[in-house]
Amino acid sequence: MKRLDDRIIIKNKFNKDGEKVIYWLSREHRVLYNPSHEYALKIAKENHKELEVLYVYKKDFMYASKTVMNFHKKVLESLKKQFNSIKIKFILIVGEPDREVVKFVKENSVFALITDLNPLKIKRDWDKEIEKNIDCSFIQVDSRNIVPVFKSSEKREYSAYTLRRKITPILNDYLPEDSSFKKENIIKDNELAHNIYKQLEEFIKNGIYLYNDKRNDPNANASSRFSHFLHFGTIYSGEIVREVKKSVSDDVSDSFIEEIFVRRELAENYCFYNEDYLDISTQYEWAQKTLKEHEKDKRDYIYSLEELENQKTHDKLWNKAQKNMIQNGYMHSYMRMYWAKKILEWSKDAKSAIAKAVYLNDKYFLDGRDPNGYTGIMWSICGLHDRAWKERPVFGKIRYMNLNGAKRKFDVSLYL
Template sequence: MSRSTPPARVRVVQDAPLRPTGDFVLYWMIATRRTTSNFALDRAVEHAAALKKPIVVLEPLRAGYRWRSDRIDTTLVAGMSDNARRFAGEPVAYYPYVEPEAGAGQGLLAALAERACVVITDDFPCIFLPRMVRAAGEQLSVRLEAVDSNGIVPMRSTPDAFPTAYSFRRYLHRNLSPYLGEAPYARQRVAGVAPRIELPPAVVKRWPLASLESVPPRGATAAQQTLVDFLARLDRYGDDRNSPENDATSGLSSALHFGHISPHEIFHELADQEDWTPDDLADTVKGNRAGWWGMSESAEGFLDQLITWRELGYNMCVHRPDDYDRYESLPSWAQVTLEAHAGDEREFVYTLEQFDTAQTHDPIWNAAQTQLRREGRIHNYLRMLWGKKILEWTASPRDALAVMIELNNKYALDGRNPNSYSGIFWCLGRYDRAWGPERPIFGKIRYMSSDNTRRKYKLKSYLEAYSS
C-alpha cells in the first residue's frame, strides 16, 4: 500500500504545474544522500508512479564551496559509491556528478530539468543550500519542490524559534507523537515507476558521471553499521556519555549531517530494541528530560539529544534564516553580559593560526583541537570546553565566534550543520540561562574550566593519544 508524503514536509519553490510531457521525474539529491528513509525520494516516486514516468537521481558534489576539504569530499564520494550500488538493479537512473573545478557543473541541473516533469530536492536549512535552491527555483521553469527529511518533526510545522531546549521539549511532548507514525519508507521502494531510462547522452557527454568503480562504498552502509554497534552498547550511554575516554556516544552526527542515515531509522531501531510502543508514552507533559518516552534511562538520554537538541538546531535555522549564524542572534541577556565584560583583561589571547595549530598553553585544549584536525571530531564534553576556552582566549566574543565557526566547519565532519551553530552559540549563551557568580570575560555566561574537567574525568590516555 502506498502512502503520500506528508504535506508539511513539502515546500513548493517553483510553483509551475507538473509537466506530463516530460521524460522523467528528477530528484536533485543535495542533502538527504541515501536511498531509503528519504521523504524526497518517496515524493519523487509518488510523482513518477502517478505520471508513469521513470526517475533520474542527480547527486552532485560541488567544488569550491566554503570549508571544502578532502575529508568531506572523500566521505561524500564514498556515500555516492554506496548509493550507486543500492540503486543498481532498480528502475532509477542514478547520476553521480563530481565537479572537477568550481563552476564546471553549471548548467547540468537546468539541462536535466528541461526534460523533467517535476524536480524534487532536499530542504536543508543551513549554509549555502537554501540560497542554491532558491536560485534554482528562480531559474527553472519546471515545478520545483523541496522536501524535508531532516527530523522526526517536520521543521516548518513548528510555530517559531524556541529559546531553550526545555521549551522545545515541552512543545515536543505535546506535538511529537503523531509524527512518529509518519516515517518515510524504510526499504528501498520505487514501485509503480516506469522502467529505467538511459541518461541523455549529450548531457552525460558534457558532464561525465563520476567514476566510482574503485571507491569503496561507505555512506549509508557504514552509518547503519555504526548504529548497530551503538545499539549494542546503548546501556552505557546514560552513565558514560560525558566521559571522553569511554566510547559511549553513537558517533552518528556526521552520518546524520551527510544524510547517510535518517533519524527515523535510528528512532525505530532503538524503539524495537527497547520493545517500545506508543502506549508507553507518559500522559503528562512536564518538559522533563527523562520519563516521557517510557524507555530505559540510556535510551531516553539518547533521544533527548537525537530529537530535542538536534531538531532544536533545525528549528532555529528554519525560523531565523538571516541571522542563525550571527552574533546578534544571541539572547539579549547574553549580549549584555558579554558587552559588560568585553574590556576585561585577557591573560591569554591567541590568533586563529595558533588555535588552528593547537598552540595554546593548555594540554587538554590542544588535545581536543588535535583530535578535531586529525579525525574531524571532538568528544561532546570536550567540545563544550573547547568553545568556552576560545571565548576566554580571544580579544572579543565576536572574535571567539568567528574562530569557533571557522575551525568547527573547516575540520569537523559533522560541521556546516544546524547543530554546528547550536553548539557554538551555546558556548556564548544561546539556549542557556544566566549563571553566577559573575566572572571576568564570561560575565553571566556559563563557565567551564580545564581543571574541573581533569578532576571529573580520566584523561590520561586521551592526552597521550592526541598530544600535538
C-alpha cells in the first residue's frame, strides 16, 4: 500500500517485551487493500512477532434491525474465511469492545495493538478507554479514506468545493497499487466477497454509463448499491476508484468519483473534526439562526416517531420510501434527501427531527451508523455543506424539497 506511514496515529509507545502484534479489527471487514492489516503485518515482520486478528462482536449493536444484524453476521463469516485463507489466526470474542480488548491485552503478551481509525463517538470512546488502560503500543490506522483524513485537511472543511480542491490533485498518489495477496485465493468459496467483486465488474461494464444522467432517478437502478459494502469496509473505496479509472474515461466516471471520493471523504472530515456532529450548535450560524426563527411556525402535520416508523403519514411517496428502508435496508439517495427533509417539516423543531431521522437511519439501513448518514441528515435538516436558499415557512433558509420537485425528477407513480 502506497504511503502507509501517512495513515498512522500512534497513541502509546512500543512495549519491547510483548510477543504478539494484535490487529483489533472493528471497521474494515476485509483482507484485501486494508492498510490497518498491512501495517500490522509490517510491524509484526519488522519485529519478528506473530500477528493475530481480534474481533469483538457486540450484540444488539445500536438498536440495529434484524436485517442489519443478519448482514453483519454474513460479513463476519466472510471475514473469518478470508483470514483463514491466509493462515492468520482470527479470534472472535462476544462482549463490550473496550472491556474485552483491555482484558485481552492484559492476559496476552502484546507488543502492539493496531486498530481501524473511526471518527464516530462510540469508537472514539472505546479507543480512549483502551489507551488509558493498556501499556503496549496503540496505533490507529486510517483505512477508510483514500487520502487519509488528517492528511487531506487540518480542519473541518466548509463544503465539497473546499475539500475537492485539496484532495483531487493528490488522488493518484494515494490510490492503491496491486495487493500483495492473490484476490482469487481470498474470494474463493466466499460467497459474499465473490458477489461484491461480481457487482463491481457489472457496474464498471454497464452501470457506470447510466450514472451521470440517471443517478437521481430512483426507478432507474443507476446507482452502484455499494454503500453497505463500503460501510462495513468489505471493499475499499480506493480499489473501486482505481478500477473505475482504469476502465472508463473521466467524463463517464466524474459524478461517481465525486460521490465515492469527495462526498464520502467530506463526511469523514466532518465527523473527524467535529466530535459533536449531530449537535445543531456546531452548524453554520446562518442555519442555526434561520431554524430558530422558524421554530414557532405552524406545521400542517406533526408525526411521532412511531407514526413515521409505521408509515402512517399522509404522503404516499414518503411512506413508500420508509417501507423500502425497513424491508430492504436501503433507500435511493434522492429519496433519502426527501425523506429527511420531510421529517424536518413534520417535527416540532430541528433537534427532534435529527433525533428521529438518526434513529430510523441507524436502525434500518444496512449502511447506517456511518459518517455518511450523519452528514446526510445534517445536510438535509441543518444546511451542512450547503448554502442559504430562499426563505420559507418551517425550513427558513434550509433547502426545501417537495412532491412536485420529485415529480419533475422521476416517475413518482412508478416508484409507488
